[in-house]
Amino acid sequence: MIKEEKLNLIILLVLFVIPFLAYLFNEPYLTTLTTKIVILSIAGIGLNFILGYGGLVSFGHAAFFGIGGYVTGILASHAQNSEQMFFFLQFDGSNQILFIWLISIIICSFIALLIGYFSLRTSGVYFIMITLAFAQMLYYFSISWPAYGGEDGLSIYVRNVFPFFNTMNPINFYFICFTWLLIFLTILKIILNSSFGLVLKACKENEERVKSIGINPFNIKLISFVFSGAITGLAGSLYTDLNRFVSPSVLSWQMSGEIMVLVILGGVARLYGPILGAVFYIILEQTLGGVSENWQFWLGLIIILEVLYARAGIMSLFLKDSKS
């Protein structure tokens, strides 16, 4: 049993070492798989920020994950075919990954602002469902909008370009994603320890108290929601580059559910919880999938046991002083 800080460090170290081991054993797929873990962790961390610390259970984070993914796919496909974007934009898209990240973050923030502005009027289960409603609208739109492939999705064939690095090399791309993970972990740690973070946590506990000190909790929650959407959106952008492909399935409610399951599985309101959740989920999916055709049955069973007996998520299994 160890302290949380120590466990966090171990998690990062393991993630850091895996690609080298994979290289050593000539198993490049292990790197790809770990990249997926890292990307899903980023999406989970984004959700956990509002879900764990702000008590806002969004069942529509696939919206941001998907939009980040589609922004990336659309910009890249235009750049590859040198087609102009829409009829009024004199712009051919781009395959520069830095630029794509910027646009993804801006667009996801904007969408999160819109969704958040309307959704945050509600609370509790109503909030869960209204965020789902917005995500579903986008999902059905993406299926039936023919310009970018509809349900067939959009292939971009090669990853977007990062200065000085060949992103098609799995290890390079892995460390790009890993760096983003570190960046967001750092930023979130700073925010959570700042007065903003304290107010956000206070909103979860007692909104009236927040109001009484002259702060409008709506604004705090909206800013956090936008920030959370931007992080998840960036994860979506990376996911498109990982697969060199994007399709409406990243906007589906199952995707929202999967991100949420990672967060809860790992341990809500623990900064590194979603990472452990993602590791656990992917390992289960990979190993059970090889053992039995009915692997989802066993996955369900294991998750139920986890909920019943590891009450505060997997993180708590390793920790001495469980917070719950």
Added chain:
Amino acid sequence: MTISLFIEQILNGLQFGVMLFLMSAGLTLVFGVMGLINLAHGSFYMIGAFAAALFAELTGSFLIAMIASFVAALFAGALTELIIIRKIYKRDHLDQVLATFALILLFSEGIRWIFGAYPLYLDIPNSLSSSFNLPFEIIYSKYRMMIILVGIIIAIILYFLISKTLIGIRIKAGQNDREMIGALGVDVTKLYTIVFSLGAALAGLAGALIGAIQSVEVGMGEPVLILAFVVIVIGGIGSIKGAFVGALLVGITDTMGRFLLPSFFSYFFDNASATSIGSSIASMSIYILMATVLIFKPSGLYGVKK
């Protein structure tokens, strides 16, 4: 477009709405009384349909199949409640989401394990397979008419059950103050089991009724589950009346959207793009409805403000 077609579509919307009500009634009660978010409610819908298909094949009787669906879902509900659900009432909503999500996996793969990967056969009885001739040259399916009737009868029974009987009073008391009814000597654990199983049974019956005209297959419950959540959120959680109104609203919006929007857009576009755009917006229509309702009434139409 003729009047008779329009009325027929309204009836279709009504039938869809009534079916959604059967699904939502249990969901809204379980949430209202026990505070439980039950994602696995769609699994009972599926279990009901599979039980009906099995018994229809064994006995050849549609009525027995329907009873079997109700009973099977009732037992599945009771069993789930006794083994798992009662351990998580007091938990965070998030734990409930995770546990019931896992139950979906368990039920879906379990059913597929037993019954195989292809859809099963379940059809309506011959006596109901023809149509009525109503006034204004409306032709309407007897079976769908029966679904509407069954749904309305169940709605009325539920209304009396909750407003006039002892168990209903306890359920309502439970919604208002959970600690209090326990203190008054009501066996809360038993009450919870009853409410949960009854909700599951209604979902099972809905699954069988609908399975007979759609398809009986693994994964049939989840799309309906999402719709049922939309319904109870529009109606206001915990309110049977809200679930009824919400279900009809969703049913009619969806059906009329599919019917009217493509022809509406054909005034502006050529036929192929009009049907394509129209049906895209139609598939978003109920979510637009839900978002609009929640923006103006954040706790749904009949919800209690907390």
Added chain:
Amino acid sequence: MSKNSILIVLLILIIGGGTYYYLEKQKKDDVVKVGMITTLSGGGSGLGIDVRDGFLLAVKDNKNIQVLVKDDQRKPDIAVQLADKMTQSDKVDVLTGIIWSNLAMAVVPAAVNQDIVYLSPNAGPSALAGKGCHKNYFNVAWQNDNLHEAAGGYANSAGYKNTFILAPNYPAGKDALTGYKRFFKGNLAGELYTKLGQKDYAAEIAQIRASGADSIFFFLPGGMGIGFMKQYAQSGIDLPVVGPAFSFDQGILKAVGDAALGVKNTSQWSKDLDNEANKKFVSEFKSTYGRLPSLYASQGYDTGMLLLSALRNSSISDKDGFRNALKVADFSSTRGKFKFASNQHPIQDIYVREVIKEGDILTNKIVSIGLKDRSNAYVDACSLK
């Protein structure tokens, strides 16, 4: 949990992983590795299971073929990752198995560009048949439009003048209606796109009734089609219905029930096709798996037979020779005649089948040929010769 038990678990994992890895590497190099990515769990898994069973039946006697089967859960991102795993870690020579067009679009372009041969046992999106065709991509089933085109052709010969057509609102649905219209010469009484996954068609059927159509064509795969056919039969409308085989195939017919009786559907294969290969396939499939084979099983089987024929006539180490051997298609297909067009999609007869009852079991029998030696509409757009 104590520190020691965690350590022990870790140790076991490491030793187990190492042993597994060692054993994997020990496998011989002269085998041909085939990676099969297909849908084995969740909705639509029946199709993947049939393709897999058909394929494995075909290659079961060949000890040099090692087949790696993985479940894509019908999710495109999972399919891409499995393809990455199979090409990067398992170093497969051939990929196959994908059922759905959207998954094929996610996997195939990248795989064929890495010089992996892909044999499609089911999906044939138009994007991979025209400009996007590739020397490493072979479609053993059909180009997506084929069965719908044959339905259009059949509608002409049956004398339909005013057809109501409907399909789900997604790319394959639009391709289906386009394919039908490409051959159908009459008028359209109505054209509808329904929601993907929709199961209730009361609203659409009411419109059909009001439209004055003389016939109906629909493409609604899976549970959608079951719902439509049952509700249509109950509606009392008595117009003839034509559709592609997907809604009337062996696996699904039982669920549609008597509502399907008499419906004409178009298919490149049928259980009662009179040729040696097909007879052998049907009887072996029945005795091995204890059920009647479906269209998908026949496609999986043909894919396996094609691969065997190419391996007989060439070596996998000589990629050009292997591709040429594939393109010759020197195998006896369960559909009788089979050869590849220049864009490596089949040229084959598309039959019109009718749903009948054999004793208690619903099945199909061939009534006529919808289109003879049909290639596809995209051959000219493909640069392959």
